Amino acid sequence: MKRRLLLVSNSTLHGSGYLDHCQQHISGFFGKNVARVLFVPYALHDRDAYTTTARNKFRSLGYEVDGIHEAADPVEAVRKAEGIFIGGGNTFRLLKSLYDNNVVTEIRKRVLEDGVPYMGSSAGTNVATISISTTNDMPIVFPPTFDAIGLVPFNINPHYLDPDPNSRHMGETREQRITQYHEEPNTPSVLVSQNRRPLTVLFGCFSGKPSAEFDPGSDLSFLLTDAQ
Amino acid sequence: MKRRLLLVSNSTLHGSGYLDHCQQHISGFFGKNVARVLFVPYALHDRDAYTTTARNKFRSLGYEVDGIHEAADPVEAVRKAEGIFIGGGNTFRLLKSLYDNNVVTEIRKRVLEDGVPYMGSSAGTNVATISISTTNDMPIVFPPTFDAIGLVPFNINPHYLDPDPNSRHMGETREQRITQYHEEPNTPSVLVSQNRRPLTVLFGCFSGKPSAEFDPGSDLSFLLTDAQ
Structure with missing residues (x-):
């Protein structure tokens, strides 16, 4: 099964709005067959506000967004997802929450075995790689491992300077x-x-x-x- | 027992040599009663070269330096230390090596119970605090915990911008x-x-x-x- 990944470095470019700089890529990536995207807001503290931001942007592109934290069973939400988007924020907080909610293996399976399209931004791009060992973020919480979802066999360092x-x-x-x-x-x-x-x-x-x-x-x- | 700590943000200031900017503080801190300082070079990959750098600087101030990695038993080296200096580098590598060598508890005991003077620089300052959760470094290796030596009840973020x-x-x-x-x-x-x-x-x-x-x-x- 061909893996379908859109790994974005930043959610915002200087002088433009949330995901504006890559909106054409997003539309081209999820295409016409995806109606709803499962959004993972774990990297930020305020998950509801973050989901609202993502929802507003994706609606403008013709997609509905479901927040994974709104689902009664996050693993089941991944199982049913037509497309997945993991947003940026703190990579340690994100990875720990992915493990706490037992969705790491399920996301890997859906993307690598079922071909579900995966979009990541910043921290959401870091967790798509082998490990978070090249994140720029502060280790504000302790995840059970630095091993990440492993959708690609290399590491990424976003927004390099x-x-x-x-x-x-x-x-x-x-x-x-x-x-x-x-x-x-x-x-x-x-x-x-x-x-x-x-x-x-x-x-x-x-x-x-x-x-x-x-x-x-x-x-x-x-x-x-x-x-x- | 009064704890004696010299926590330096950076080992080098722009335009001057290794520890030049704080050398008077170093001499005043270790004083006349310390002859040998135990140096912990775990934060850098080349421990021998790092120890040579520290040794040369400390000799110029009148102190001999022993590299902890040169000792047959690092825990015993901490037990005998008159003074301790943990140098900077990568905080994750440093903390993992401190735990791998079983010296975290012994350093804490020596400083808090025996009053042994502790100097840290950058990563060596981070590990003196409650945790490494506010380090600026990349998580290049996975330590068993982010809890650090805990010589002070707060965290430090060195070289803030x-x-x-x-x-x-x-x-x-x-x-x-x-x-x-x-x-x-x-x-x-x-x-x-x-x-x-x-x-x-x-x-x-x-x-x-x-x-x-x-x-x-x-x-x-x-x-x-x-x-x-």
């Missing part, structure tokens, strides 16, 4: 942080995405490949083979 | 991330420290106190009462 050459801030740069990740044994490739420039950067992976940069629209399907 | 009003980067600001932490139940106060301005900022804590700013040298001892 190049080092600011004028910075006097001596905290580690994003690149140094990802390099530290790759010092650990058997770490997968990290796909990073930038907001400011339309550019995708691939960092070195455990097999010793150097990092490389790719233009938008490039074929990155080599990342999808599990034996990179 | 105020939001850049000109930024077009739409990732969460540091303040938003800490606010998300305080949305969780029973979270302690977060003491944040800045590099660029000599300013300490205290964020709201679970008892509903608003955030406040303090000048250098201010008396923050109210943070040390366990029943804030």
